[in-house]
């Protein structure tokens with residue numbers, strides 16, 4: 001059951017833990033996906049840089065550009081009316097400093113219609129600069145895919161006392177810097193629960209257990225459209241990839257055997273003389 005909010009805003013999302021409500025976030029990359037997620041009543045639609053992998057076919061998220069992200073944010077914007085629209089800042093768009101970060105974030109807001117941006121990593125100084133420019137920021141800790149080379153692969157983070165303490169300290173610093181929410185990706189459930197208990201802003205988990213204030217899944221994982229990888233934290237609610245393939249096979253079969261199109265799927269010219277015979281037997 002969707003909650004009763006008519007339009008999801010940043011303050012509404014931030015206050016979700018106080019209301020005892022769990023946030024629902026899903027990614028989307030184009031107009032029909034944005035519209036479908038919005039109509040399903042999710043709270044937040046994230047145009048994730050996972051675009052690079054699940055839509056553009058790259059092996060990781062590093063290659064996707066500002067222009068590509070912006071193009072997709074604009075498309076999703078046209079489909080989302082109620083949910084909060086968050087744009088993910090791609091690798092290289094905020095890494096050289098606050099000025100570059102603010103300039104790029106403003107493009108997502110002004111040109112793309114995003115209401116907030118998400119940035120990966122423990123970068124409170126960038127969060128503070130963005131918030132100073134009136135851009136709400138969703139932070140992201142744990143497995144941050146833009147750090148794939150530094151981390152040595154897509155691995156669970158925050159295991160062991162030192163790594164755990166680092167995540168706890170970074171989460172506090174990001175909240176202090178003004179982030180309105182925090183994604184926790186692939187960290188032990190007990191750590192995610194501890195972070196969630198300590199922060200006032202909502203945590204949104206992916207592979208971070210049930211103790212977060214909300215959950216997010218990638219559209220293509222949730223619907224069974226991504227066939228290459230199936231992380232353990234993904235629950236598939238549909239097998240649309242398999243269904244799409246079977247449907248296209250049926251279409252191909254109908255074309256090859258002359259069953260498509262039927263007369264009802266064709267146009268006639270009532271002024272023309274009736275045609276003798278059929279094109280196909």
Ligand code: KIV
Pocket residue numbers: 027047048049050051088183206216217218
């Ligand atoms: O890019 C993305 O889809 C994300 C989510 C997994 C949080 O960052």
